[in-house]
Amino acid sequence: MKQVEKPTVEKSIKPIRVGIAGLGRAGWNAHYGELKHKPEQFIVTAVTDPIALRRQTAEENGIRAYETIEEMVQDPEIELVDIATRSSDHYAHGMLALAAGKDIQIEKPFAQTYEEALELCKAAEAGGRRIFIRHNRRFDPDFLHVSEIIASGILGDVYQIRLTRHNYQRRADWQTIKAYGGGQLLNWGPHIIDHGLQLLKSPVKQVWSDLKHVVAAGNAEDHLKIIMAGENGRIVDLEISGGIAINSPTYMVYGTKGALSLTDNDIHLRYLDPDVPLAKLVANPGTPGEAFGKTGTYESSEQLVWIEKRIPVKPSQTFNIWDELYAAYRLDQPFPIRMEEALEVVRIIDEVKKGTDFA
Structure with missing residues (x-):
């Protein structure tokens, strides 16, 4: 993953004037909740939400509030519209x-379909405008730390990675209803598919998937498995579920010289000591006892030296998506979530849904 140096906020450069569309859990609690602590970079100029109480709360915080997005986007003071409405509304x-x-x-998902995402890109290009996709979990400390360990080479050639997000939740809000863009594939899916594509380090050669509706209300999927095979031979196995009562590690990484598992804030590493050279391994067609010097056994007499330890999640570098957005918008630095990466996430989602009851 390309890492961008943290931008230095220059007081001579004016803040970005933002209009937030949607004042729910994402728009008000997350986006506004984070932006209000970055006044040198961002000013929330206006908001829109159809619920009067939400607009009143915004006005009590000194923010101009509109009932409709059609009104808000005409506000001449707004530079950047932050779309945090329901998934089904992102395109429109x-x-x-x-x-x-x-x-x-x-906010994720970019759009409900790959076709919608492409149309948004075409409209932005035609109008000379910019689109930024909030794949904010690209900067989660556990993802960053696991990426660093893989890149270090201590696990050898990594050939398979498993990513999971498990819980048991009889959820009954709008995110269980297909018509509103509900389901785990458009909820956790964009984040974990983005992680998987970054860790795959290769164009996707093949995708296998299975979607199920198990315990939630509504008619959208709440359990899914996706396996992506890269052209480089690496496999990424993704599992997201609201119907699993015993959690699995969120990361399992398998390499030719070791493995890693991560649960909560704890990384468990077991890898061959890189300071102890391995003898050349040659297959012997002889009888097992004769071949390996131990009667009746298939095991080699080679003594492997392992390093095993547990470490807390603590990547060497951390990032904040708002700092990255500011740097891209005001300082012309590259935004680390490239458009082709965001589009590939939506393309995989389309492929996963194709031919299922959840399309």
């Missing part, structure tokens, strides 16, 4: 903001 609201001459940031 993104197109409205682009048509009004605004740049946009879109």
Whole structure:
């Protein structure tokens, strides 16, 4: 993963004027909750939400509030529209903001379909506007630390990675309903598929998937498995579920010289001591006892020296998506979530849904 140096905020550069569309868990609690601590970089100029109580709360915080997004995108003070509405509205609201001459940031999912995502890109290009996708979990400390360990080479050639997000939740909100873009594939899916694609380090050669509706209300999937095979031979196995009562490690990484598992904030490593050279291994067609010097056994007499330890999650570098957005928007630095990466996430989601009851 390409890492970008943290931008230095220059007080001479004015803050980005933001309009937030949607004041729910993402828009108000997360986006506004984070932006209000970055006044040198961002000013939330206006918001929109159809619920009057939410607008009133925003106004009590000194923010201009609109009932409809159609009104808000016409606000001349807004530079960037931050779309945090329901998943099913991302495409329409993104197109409205682009048509009004605004740049946009879109909360995941980018769009419900690959076709919608491509249309948003075309509209932005035609109008000379910019789109930023909020794959904020690209900067999760556990993902960053696991990526660093893989890159270090201590596990050898990594050939398989397993990513899981498990819980047991009889969920009954709008994110269980297909018509609103509900389901785990559009909820946790964009984050974990993005992680998987970054860790695959290769174009995807093949995708296998299975979607199920197990315990939640509604008609959207709440359990899914996706296996992506890279052209480089690496396999990434993703499992996201709201119907599993015993959690698994969130990461399992298997390499030719060791393995890693991660649960909560704890990384368990077991790998061959890199300071102890391995003898050349040659297959012997002889009888096992004769071949290996031990009667009736298939085991080699080679003594492997392992290093085993547990370490807390603590990557050498950390990042904040708002700092990266500011650097890209005001300082012309590259945004680390490239458009082709965001589009590939949606393309995989389309492929996973194809031909299922959840399409």
